[in-house]
Amino acid sequence: MTALLSPPLAPLLAKLTAEASASDIAFRAQWAGMPPAARHAVVQSPDYRAFYNSAKDAYLAVSPDTARLLYMLARAIKASSVVEFGASFGISTLHLAAALKDNGGGRLISTEFEPAKVARLRQTIAAAALGDFVDLRVGDALETLSRDLPSAIDLVLLDGAKPLYPQILAQLEPQFRPGTLVVADNADDSPAYLARVRDPAGGYLSVPFAEDVELSVWLGRAG
Numbered sequence: 771m772t773a774l775l776s777p778p779l780a781p782l783l784a785k786l787t788a789e790a791s792a793s794d795i796a797f798r799a800q801w802a803g804m805p806p807a808a809r810h811a812v813v814q815s816p817d818y819r820a821f822y823n824s825a826k827d828a829y830l831a832v833s834p835d836t837a838r839l840l841y842m843l844a845r846a847i848k849a850s851s852v853v854e855f856g857a858s859f860g861i862s863t864l865h866l867a868a869a870l871k872d873n874g875g876g877r878l879i880s881t882e883f884e885p886a887k888v889a890r891l892r893q894t895i896a897a898a899a900l901g902d903f904v905d906l907r908v909g910d911a912l913e914t915l916s917r918d919l920p921s922a923i924d925l926v927l928l929d930g931a932k933p934l935y936p937q938i939l940a941q942l943e944p945q946f947r948p949g950t951l952v953v954a955d956n957a958d959d960s961p962a963y964l965a966r967v968r969d970p971a972g973g974y975l976s977v978p979f980a981e982d983v984e985l986s987v988w989l990g991r992a993g
């Protein structure tokens with residue numbers, strides 16, 4: 771059995787997933803009628819703190835398929851060292867931490883800057899009995915993911931402010947090993963990120979799949 775499909779995590783995830791679905795319907799309703807270009811402008815705004823503060827009650831979670839894929843990828847590569855940018859209420863966090871537990875151990879470094887989300891996230895991680903696998907760093911990822919990183923990162927989820935994807939990738943990249951996987955949710959909202967991982971000379975192989983998810987593997991720079 772996997773932690774994912776067993777108590778306490780399975781019923782907790784079912785509850786969170788239902789809440790996320792309701793929360794996203796409410797959040798999307800606020801956006802209804804906004805032209806795509808205007809929506810992109812808000813999501814890509816350099817004032818990302820204001821945007822996420824306005825969304826502090828919204829889950830904005832990865833889709834259930836993406837969440838399950840994260841678990842599967844982490845299991846498939848036997849990840850023991852994972853970094854997550856953007857935890858929100860913890861749906862992706864729980865999937866990644868469960869994979870580490872089922873792999874026999876490891877550490878997920880995750881980060882979130884909205885205080886109300888952090889408080890609930892801590893409770894959720896404790897309720898899932900996954901606290902031993904999560905190093906939750908409170909604050910802006912530009913700072914929290916710039917220090918005390920593991921010597922080799924196996925898997926990364928990028929799911930925070932879209933304009934920061936290229937910079938967070940650059941902060942983490944020195945710790946990548948050949949085969950490190952990077953999953954970027956809503957990657958279409960970060961054109962500079964897509965250009966970076968799709969550059970044939972950039973050291974990655976990259977492919978879009980599902981709705982707006984980019985999966986990249988670090989191969990290393992030639993020479």
Ligand SMILES: C[S@@+](CC[C@H](N)C(=O)[O-])C[C@H]1O[C@@H](n2cnc3c(N)ncnc32)[C@H](O)[C@@H]1O
Binds near residue numbers: 829855861934
């Ligand atoms: C799309 S949600 C993450 C959803 C989460 N991965 C899940 O699947 O449930 C993005 C989260 O990242 C947080 N965030 C955005 N930019 C951040 C930053 N620079 N540093 C820390 N957290 C950030 C937001 O507050 C928000 O809760």
